[in-house]
Each structure stands twice: as structure tokens, then as C-alpha cells.
Amino acid sequence: MTVTVDTTPPLPAEPGPIPEPFPAARKGFGIGEKAWAWIGVAPFFIFALMFLLIPTVYLVIGAFQDADGNFTLQNLGDLFTPNILAAYWISIKVSVASALLGALIGFFLAYAVVMGGLPAWLRPTLMTFSGVASNFAGLPLAFAFLATLGRTGLVTVLLREVFGFNLYSTGFNLLSFWGLTLTYLYFQIPLMVLIVTPALDGLKKEWREASEILGASTRQYWRMVALPILFPSVLGATLLLFANSFGAIATAYALTGSSLNIVTILLYAQIRGDVLHNQNLGYALALGMILITGLSNGTYIWLRARAERWMR
Amino acid sequence: MNPAQQSKIGAWIAFILGALYFIVPLIGTFEFSLRLKRDEYSFEAYRVVLTDPNFLSSFGYSTLMALITIVIGVVLVVPTAYWIQLRLPKLRPLVEFITLLPLVMPAIIIVFGYLRLYNSSSWIPLTANARSTDLLLAFSYVTLALPYMYRAVETGMRAIDVRTLTEAGEILGAGMPTILMKVIFPNVRVAILSGAFLTFAIVIGEFTMASLLNRPAFGPYLQLIGANRAYEPSALAIIAFLVTWACMGLINVVGSAKQTKRA
Numbered sequence: 001m002t003v004t005v006d007t008t009p010p011l012p013a014e015p016g017p018i019p020e021p022f023p024a025a026r027k028g029f030g031i032g033e034k035a036w037a038w039i040g041v042a043p044f045f046i047f048a049l050m051f052l053l054i055p056t057v058y059l060v061i062g063a064f065q066d067a068d069g070n071f072t073l074q075n076l077g078d079l080f081t082p083n084i085l086a087a088y089w090i091s092i093k094v095s096v097a098s099a100l101l102g103a104l105i106g107f108f109l110a111y112a113v114v115m116g117g118l119p120a121w122l123r124p125t126l127m128t129f130s131g132v133a134s135n136f137a138g139l140p141l142a143f144a145f146l147a148t149l150g151r152t153g154l155v156t157v158l159l160r161e162v163f164g165f166n167l168y169s170t171g172f173n174l175l176s177f178w179g180l181t182l183t184y185l186y187f188q189i190p191l192m193v194l195i196v197t198p199a200l201d202g203l204k205k206e207w208r209e210a211s212e213i214l215g216a217s218t219r220q221y222w223r224m225v226a227l228p229i230l231f232p233s234v235l236g237a238t239l240l241l242f243a244n245s246f247g248a249i250a251t252a253y254a255l256t257g258s259s260l261n262i263v264t265i266l267l268y269a270q271i272r273g274d275v276l277h278n279q280n281l282g283y284a285l286a287l288g289m290i291l292i293t294g295l296s297n298g299t300y301i302w303l304r305a306r307a308e309r310w311m312r
Numbered sequence: 313m314n315p316a317q318q319s320k321i322g323a324w325i326a327f328i329l330g331a332l333y334f335i336v337p338l339i340g341t342f343e344f345s346l347r348l349k350r351d352e353y354s355f356e357a358y359r360v361v362l363t364d365p366n367f368l369s370s371f372g373y374s375t376l377m378a379l380i381t382i383v384i385g386v387v388l389v390v391p392t393a394y395w396i397q398l399r400l401p402k403l404r405p406l407v408e409f410i411t412l413l414p415l416v417m418p419a420i421i422i423v424f425g426y427l428r429l430y431n432s433s434s435w436i437p438l439t440a441n442a443r444s445t446d447l448l449l450a451f452s453y454v455t456l457a458l459p460y461m462y463r464a465v466e467t468g469m470r471a472i473d474v475r476t477l478t479e480a481g482e483i484l485g486a487g488m489p490t491i492l493m494k495v496i497f498p499n500v501r502v503a504i505l506s507g508a509f510l511t512f513a514i515v516i517g518e519f520t521m522a523s524l525l526n527r528p529a530f531g532p533y534l535q536l537i538g539a540n541r542a543y544e545p546s547a548l549a550i551i552a553f554l555v556t557w558a559c560m561g562l563i564n565v566v567g568s569a570k571q572t573k574r575a
Contacts, residue, residue: 036488037399041407044392048410051451055425056417062428109330116323126327131560132553133334135513139534140552143545148340155340186337189330240415247418250519250531254538264420271424271524283428286421297416301409 056290062283075284084266084276088288091246091263094177098184099241105185106192107234114200127197130190137187142254145183149174175256183255184245191244192237199233236303243293243300263289338553345546357547361537370533374522377446377529378515381453382508385461388454390504393465394496397474411462414455423452423521445525452521457511464510468503505566513559517552 066072079085113123136144148155151168159165173179203226211221249264256265263285269275270282346353348360361367396404414422426448430438438448477499481491497504519531534552538545 033399037395040391040395040488041400041403044388044407044410047388047451047454048413051426052410052413052417052422052455055422055429058429059421059425105330108326112323112326112330116326117320118323118327122327128560128564129334131563132557135510135556135560136553138517138519139531139538139545140517140549143534143538143549144337144341144553147344147546147549148337153340154343155336186334189333243416243418247420249418249420250535253519254535257539264418267420267424268520268524271420271427282424286424289418289421293416293418297412301412 059283059286060290062280063287065280065283067278067280072280075278075280076287078278078281079284079288083261084263084285087261087263087266088292090177090261092292094180094184094262095242095246097177097181098188098245099238101181102185102188102241103192103234103238106189106237107196109189110193110197110200114197126193130193133190134187134194137248138250139254141183141186142251145174145179145186146255149179149182175259177260180252180255180260180262183251184248188241188245191241195237195240196230196234199230203229232303232306236300239296239300239303242296246289246293246296338550341546341549341553345543345550348543357543358551361544361547361551366533370528370530371516373528374516374518374530377450377453378512380450381457381515382511384450385454385457385507385511386465386504389458389461389465389507390497390500391492393462393469394474394492397466397469398478407462411458413458415459419452419456419518419520420524422455423524426452427524439525445527449521449525449527449529452525453511453515453518456514456518456521457507460510460514461507464503464507465500468500472499502566502569506563509559509562509566513556516555 063075064071064073066074109126112118113126145153147153149167150156156167159167174183207225207229208221211225216224247264249268252260252262253265253268266275267282267285267289270285274282276282276285345357346355348354348356392407396407427439428434430436430448432440438444474496477495478491481495486494517531517534518529519535522529523532523535534545534548537548
């Protein structure tokens with residue numbers, strides 16, 4: 001097991017007043033250092049406000065307005081129609097399934113290369129590949145799975161010709177809940193590997209030795225030492241995977257067209273052509289998505305802060 | 313068989329199953345991309361795609377967008393990370409929260425907000441003409457790249473002694489802009505490059521924002537081909553995979569070049 005070295009330089013105990021050994025040099029600034037600092041970070045905050053925060057807040061406001069701009073809760077109420085609820089529900093199902101499976105499989109893959117006693121060269125190979133695969137999403141991913149598991153895809157054809165097994169007669173369909181989940185796993189698993197490997201590295205050897213000296217079995221070590229420590233980062237990573245697939249659209253759009261009614265595709269159709277026949281209902285649909293991913297990621301940030309306490 | 317051997321076999325099984333899941337679709341896609349001619353394997357689909365003027369123009373457009381995104385991202389992120397590290401550590405949690413937001417917020421929500429806020433009848437009608445829509449698209453890509461760009465630069469910034477470098481610059485009489493441009497930038501160059509390649513990989517095939525802002529980018533082109541052709545999409549998927557792989561490979565190359573230089 002590799003031991004991570006914290007390369008972060010120790011922060012000065014207190015940011016406190018900046019030492020001024022060379023007052024003459026400081027005069028050259030003309031204006032105060034704090035002023036420079038604020039000017040320096042201003043573009044970032046202006047950008048964040050204009051292109052991240054205000055557009056989102058503006059959508060949220062729209063969700064509470066009717067067509068004439070008056071306050072209303074009608075749009076939120078209108079979300080509770082079978083069509084829209086079904087869209088949220090299938091999105092949540094796909095996201096939960098691909099997050100849980102991605103987290104589980106990703107964890108075991110990371111575990112296998114970090115502590116499974118595999119040859120050392122496998123680890124950088126897996127990490128590099130994970131970097132690639134976690135970014136190999138969107139339309140090309142959909143094309144890849146259609147070419148592999150579609151009706152005339154390589155695996156489908158091989159199974160039929162060589163093994164006489166017709167995949168599609170079992171009810172399997174790439175354009176379905178399980179098909180989409182299987183496809184999403186292609187970027188979910190590598191993302192989990194990338195997030196959880198540092199956490200596994202963070203398990204100190206001494207903890208295992210200490211528990212062994214105290215007579216703990218491997219199972220006890222995992223149940224009572226390792227898993228409680230890993231729990232916040234693993235759960236946090238799972239929530240991030242959830243948001244990752246919940247907001248995805250391109251893969252599903254290319255795979256299923258609009259035949260699988262997930263919420264991002266419904267919203268896409270709404271933005272393009274107002275299929276709900278109510279602009280403000282579209283904003284409410286967006287608000288629902290913000291609430292769902294916001295909740296899951298809020299939990300993630302909170303858990304991360306907790307997890308980092310153990311990393312020191 | 314002792315437990316250690318058992319777990320080693322388990323690790324191999326996990327690794328091999330994982331490898332199969334990840335490699336088979338690549339093989340499948342490649343095989344499919346060769347099927348365009350009825351009786352033989354050929355690279356015809358690649359030839360068709362690579363000579364399609366729309367491929368070239370959309371790929372070129374997205375490449376340009378990626379470069380603009382990288383420049384804006386660097387100009388935004390490097391000074392911010394610098395000042396946070398040096399003078400405004402209290403703002404660090406806020407900045408980190410903002411840079412994580414794009415992971416929280418689906419891209420479609422962000423662009424939906426733009427369409428409401430910056431439409432042609434609004435106060436700031438950015439979508440009114442093509443050039444300003446391009447700019448808006450670049451800004452939307454900056455938000456997508458922000459989490460990765462900021463993390464990369466911040467890590468690079470932590471690895472150098474920002475305070476000492478700045479003081480050294482001050483003693484030599486350099487002003488703030490000079491210190492940033494001539495001292496800090498070169499020292500976090502590797503981090504910036506890593507962030508830049510990652511940004512490129514994210515932006516090049518992006519679909520949602522380009523499609524909803526109606527720009528002729530590579531993502532919408534992929535969608536069009538996917539909906540209308542049989543074998544060309546596979547060829548495009550292989551090309552996209554190679555581009556992503558090249559970006560990740562370059563990140564590794566610049567990263568390890570730095571290590572050998574230090575050693």
C-alpha cells in the first residue's frame with residue numbers, strides 16, 4: 001500500500017498581520033495590498049454571479065410566477081401530473097441504480113489495485129483509463145453501446161451466431177431502464193475509482209497493524225475500523241455519481257431519442273418547443289431538478305468536510 | 313489456500329471482469345465502424361466522416377471554443393487562486409463552493425437560465441447575434457470546466473511557495489501584474505496545462521449547451537449523424553475516444569515531465 005504524503009505546505013498558524021520587513025518595497029504598489037487582492041478576485045465573483053448564480057435564481061423565480069409575472073404556486077402544483085412525475089421517477093431510478101452499482105463496482109476495482117496484491121503496473125493503467133472513460137460520455141458513449149449491444153451490435157450478433165442466444169428475446173433492450181443504467185456505468189465506475197482511490201490510500205497501515213495486534217480479524221478490521229472511516233467518502237462519492245447521471249442528457253437522447261421519458265429529456269423538449277404549453281411550468285420542472293441534485297450534493301459537501309477530518 | 317491468496321484471486325477476477333466491461337464496447341464499436349462496405353471490413357466510414365465538410369467545420373468550431381474557454385478559464389482562475397492563497401484565505405470555502413456548483417447544477421439548467429436571462433428581448437440580449445452567442449457558449453463552457461480547472465490550479469498553487477515568491481518579486485521591485493505574469497504563471501504552468509487538456513476533453517463533444525444555444529458545434533453534429541447514419545457514428549465514437557485519450561495522455565506527459573525536471 002502506498003502511503004500518501006501530504007504535500008500541502010503547513011499554513012502559518014494565524015494569517016494575522018503580514019510581516020513587513022521591507023516597507024520601502026511595499027510603497028511601490030501605490031494602492032494597498034488588500035485592495036489589489038479584492039480587485040484580483042472580483043472578475044471571478046462577477047463571472048460566478050452573471051453566469052452561474054443569477055441565471056439559476058432567475059429560473060427559480062420564474063417557477064413561482066404565472067405568465068403575467070404574478071406570484072403563484074400553481075406551477076409547482078402542476079408538476080404533480082402523471083407524465084412529469086413519471087419523468088422524475090425514471091430519472092431518479094436510473095440515477096440511483098447507476099450510482100449504487102457504479103459505487104460498488106468502482107470500490108472493488110479500486111480496492112483490487114490498491115490492496116489486492118495485483119502487479120504494480122495495473123494501478124497507473126487503471127487510473128489513466130479511468131480518467132479517459134469518466135470523460136468518455138455523451139453521444140459517443142451512446143454510439144459505442146449501440147454498436148456493441150444494439151440489435152446488430154457485435155456482442156448481440158456473437159451471442160446469437162455462436163451461442164444461439166438471442167439477447168433481445170429475453171426482453172433486454174438498450175433503449176430501456178437497464179440499458180441506460182448499463183451504459184451510464186461506463187463513466188460512473190471510472191469516476192468512482194478516481195474518487196475512492198485516494199480515500200483507500202488514506203487508510204493508514206498503522207490502523208490495520210494496531211487492530212491486528214489487538215486481535216481483530218480481517219472482517220472486524222473492515223467492519224469496525226476501515227469502513228467507518230471510508231463511509232463518508234464512499235457515500236459522498238455515491239451522491240456525486242447520482243447527480244452526475246441525474247443531469248446527464250446527451251447519452252440518453254442519442255440512445256433512446258425521446259422514447260425513454262427521463263426528466264432531462266423532457267426539459268430539453270420543453271426548452272426547444274414548449275411541449276408542456278406553459279413556460280413557467282418549465283421553470284418549475286427545472287426547480288425540481290435543482291432541488292434534487294442540490295439535496296444530494298449538499299449532503300456530499302457536508303460528508304466530505306466530515307471525511308477530511310480523518311485524513312489529517 | 314490462505315486468505316491472502318483468496319483475496320488475490322478475487323482481485324484478479326474483479327479486475328478482469330472490469331477490463332472486459334470496458335474493453336468489449338471499444339472492440340464492438342471499432343468492429344461496427346468497419347462494416348460500411350457490405351462484404352469486407354474497410355475504413356470507408358472514417359473516410360466518409362473525415363471528408364465531410366460539416367465534420368471539419370464543426371470540429372474546428374468546437375476546437376476554437378475549447379481554446380477560448382481555456383483562455384477565459386485561466387484568466388479567471390489563476391489570479392483568484394493566487395489571491396485566495398496569499399491574502400484572502402477566509403474566502404476559500406466560498407470560492408470552493410462556487411467552483412463545485414457546476415457539478416451540482418446540471419448543464420441543462422445553467423443554459424436554460426441563460427436563455428431566460430440573456431434572450432433577445434432581455435436587458436443583456438447576448439443571444440441576439442451569433443458572435444455574442446458564441447461568447448455566451450464559451451462562458452457556459454467555462455462554468456463546466458471550473459471545477460476541474462480550479463482544482464488543478466489550486467493544487468499547483470499549494471505546491472509552490474506563493475508567499476516567498478511574491479515577496480521576492482516585491483523586493484526586486486516588481487508590481488503586482490508583473491509578479492502574476494512572470495513569477496506565478498510560469499510556476500503553475502503544468503497545473504494550468506492539465507486543467508486545459510481536461511477542459512478540451514470536456515468541451516469538444518459537449519452537446520446540451522451548444523444544441524440549446526443553436527451553435528454549429530461538434531456535439532450537435534454528432535447527434536445529427538447519430539440520428540441519420542448507421543456506421544459513421546461508430547467511427548466518430550472511436551475518433552472521440554482517441555481525442556479524449558490524447559488529452560489524458562498529454563496530462564500525464566506534462567505531469568511526469570515536471571517530476572523528472574525536479575529530480
